[in-house]
Amino acid sequence: MVDQIHMNYIGGESVAPATGTFLDTIDPATEEPLARFARSAGEDVDAAVQAAHRAQRGDWSTVTPADRGRILERLAGLIEKEREQLAMLETLDAGKPLDNSRGDIDGVIETLRYNAGAADKMEGITVPLGRDIVDFTMLEPLGVTAHIVPWNFPLGMAIRSLAPALAAGCTCVLKPAEQSPLSALAFAKLAEQAGIPDGVVNIVTGLGEEAGEALVRHPLVRGITFTGSVETGRRVMSTAAQGIKPVVLELGGKNPMIVLEDADLDRAVDDALEASFDNTGQVCSSSSRYLLAPGIRDDFVERLCAGAASLSIGPGLENHALGPVISSEQYARVRGHIDAGVAAGGRVRQGGGRPPHLDRGYFIEPTVFDRVSADMAIAREEVFGPVGVAVDIGDDDQAVTVANGLGYGLAAGIYTRDVSRALRIAQRLEHGSVWINGWFMGGVQAPTGGMKESGIGRERGLAGVRNYLAVKNVAIRL
Numbered sequence: 001m002v003d004q005i006h007m008n009y010i011g012g013e014s015v016a017p018a019t020g021t022f023l024d025t026i027d028p029a030t031e032e033p034l035a036r037f038a039r040s041a042g043e044d045v046d047a048a049v050q051a052a053h054r055a056q057r058g059d060w061s062t063v064t065p066a067d068r069g070r071i072l073e074r075l076a077g078l079i080e081k082e083r084e085q086l087a088m089l090e091t092l093d094a095g096k097p098l099d100n101s102r103g104d105i106d107g108v109i110e111t112l113r114y115n116a117g118a119a120d121k122m123e124g125i126t127v128p129l130g131r132d133i134v135d136f137t138m139l140e141p142l143g144v145t146a147h148i149v150p151w152n153f154p155l156g157m158a159i160r161s162l163a164p165a166l167a168a169g170c171t172c173v174l175k176p177a178e179q180s181p182l183s184a185l186a187f188a189k190l191a192e193q194a195g196i197p198d199g200v201v202n203i204v205t206g207l208g209e210e211a212g213e214a215l216v217r218h219p220l221v222r223g224i225t226f227t228g229s230v231e232t233g234r235r236v237m238s239t240a241a242q243g244i245k246p247v248v249l250e251l252g253g254k255n256p257m258i259v260l261e262d263a264d265l266d267r268a269v270d271d272a273l274e275a276s277f278d279n280t281g282q283v284c285s286s287s288s289r290y291l292l293a294p295g296i297r298d299d300f301v302e303r304l305c306a307g308a309a310s311l312s313i314g315p316g317l318e319n320h321a322l323g324p325v326i327s328s329e330q331y332a333r334v335r336g337h338i339d340a341g342v343a344a345g346g347r348v349r350q351g352g353g354r355p356p357h358l359d360r361g362y363f364i365e366p367t368v369f370d371r372v373s374a375d376m377a378i379a380r381e382e383v384f385g386p387v388g389v390a391v392d393i394g395d396d397d398q399a400v401t402v403a404n405g406l407g408y409g410l411a412a413g414i415y416t417r418d419v420s421r422a423l424r425i426a427q428r429l430e431h432g433s434v435w436i437n438g439w440f441m442g443g444v445q446a447p448t449g450g451m452k453e454s455g456i457g458r459e460r461g462l463a464g465v466r467n468y469l470a471v472k473n474v475a476i477r478l
């Protein structure tokens with residue numbers, strides 16, 4: 001799989017890009033090219049959407065919801081068998097520590113199983129309009145759906161939306177991120193083996209402004225799920241608006257972890273280490289700003305820094321706590337945020353640079369900023385790297401004001417032993433997920449998504465399947 005030239009996957013076939021050009025995917029741990037993949041543009045996207053459109057009208061429409069569920073279940077089983085190979089691909093392509101990649105593939109399997117079970121359980125309703133009219137709703141697949149995903153959980157993000165779309169009876173065109181296309185292409189082969197008819201799942205690789213943009217614009221695409229940055233999400237939404245297409249947008253965050261003076265500090269610090277540095281901080285819902293009550297602030301920062309200093313960092317294949325960030329661009333971006341934070345007067349208490357023992361690869365130490373004021377850029381902008389900032393808060397009102405003070409509204413956490421107080425704060429937070437005394441909670445069953453500029457719509461749970469169903473109302477006069 002690695003060290004090859006990869007084509008698009010369209011209508012069940014491996015198809016060369018019409019442009020005749022290819023891009024390199026780079027191993028972030030070595031900075032060396034790993035493989036080549038198709039650089040697709042409008043013509044390739046059109047072929048993929050047309051294949052999906054034919055499959056939507058043809059083979060896929062005759063498969064019952066229960067059989068769609070069986071196929072997804074079979075696919076989950078095939079992925080389980082290939083778990084180690086797929087995890088290895090994610091590690092090579094995205095730099096993830098191997099255990100993280102294994103966890104990601106387990107998440108993919110769980111997502112497929114959940115949606116397999118949901119396929120035949122999405123029911124319409126009857127509407128009471130009186131004796132003379134029978135009124136009911138039919139839930140119908142949207143049609144061809146576009147799925148555009150980032151590189152931080154390459155297969156995980158793809159399957160989070162593909163699985164419910166397939167469960168709902170839609171056909172799909174996936175554009176993986178240009179930094180990490182390999183696992184999606186491996187997945188296509190397994191989908192075929194599981195019995196998904198040709199054209200139901202199509203994969204076009206390439207750049208966002210070429211392949212991604214053409215996909216969003218295509219007139220036969222009936223729904224778009226986009227996961228990525230706020231900036232690109234805004235652009236996707238504006239293009240989708242031209243065709244009046246529904247969008248699900250899962251965007252960025254700058255997620256506050258509020259730690260009050262009566263918190264279980266051991267738990268808060270352990271969670272902060274995982275929540276800030278897991279996947280090298282490249283998680284939309286990572287905790288990237290700690291809003292600390294005066295009574296615990298010094299203790300929290302000290303323990304967090306000691307914990308961060310003890311985390312190992314190195315190539316994903318060696319399975320350290322942290323791997324490299326994804327690319328040279330991301331490396332430069334994260335370093336730029338750190339430098340700007342220092343220039344603005346923020347104090348780096350831990351990390352802040354390249355680990356001295358690693359002279360190749362996009363490695364950045366787990367970094368903690370202290371004495372940051374809430375209005376500094378480092379406390380307001382998503383870094384998407386292993387960087388957390390400590391901000392002082394006074395009372396609960398101030399915690400809520402600072403937590404809600406940004407355009408982002410993805411996830412927030414509250415640490416306190418007083419559950420009533422936590423719930424009072426939770427009610428006031430403008431975030432799609434609020435976690436109390438824990439982080440990264442909620443499984444494939446629980447809806448996830450952002451408020452404000454962090455997104456529109458919800459993925460996971462049955463809400464995830466509803467994204468791909470159109471409600472048709474039928475009324476019969478008796």
Ligand code: NAD
Pocket residue numbers: 148149150151152157175176177178206207208209211212213216227228229230231232233235236249250251252253283284285382384410449450454455
């Ligand atoms: P990005 O927005 O640069 O790219 C994401 C995807 O969009 C890529 O596949 C890219 O090729 C494509 N794209 C770029 N320009 C496009 C265009 N004009 N039209 C269509 N597609 C286009 O984001 P990124 O840097 O790859 O990912 C990091 C961001 O993703 C962070 O902001 C992170 O918070 C966010 N994210 C959010 C979630 C969530 O669930 N809310 C999950 C993971 C990542």
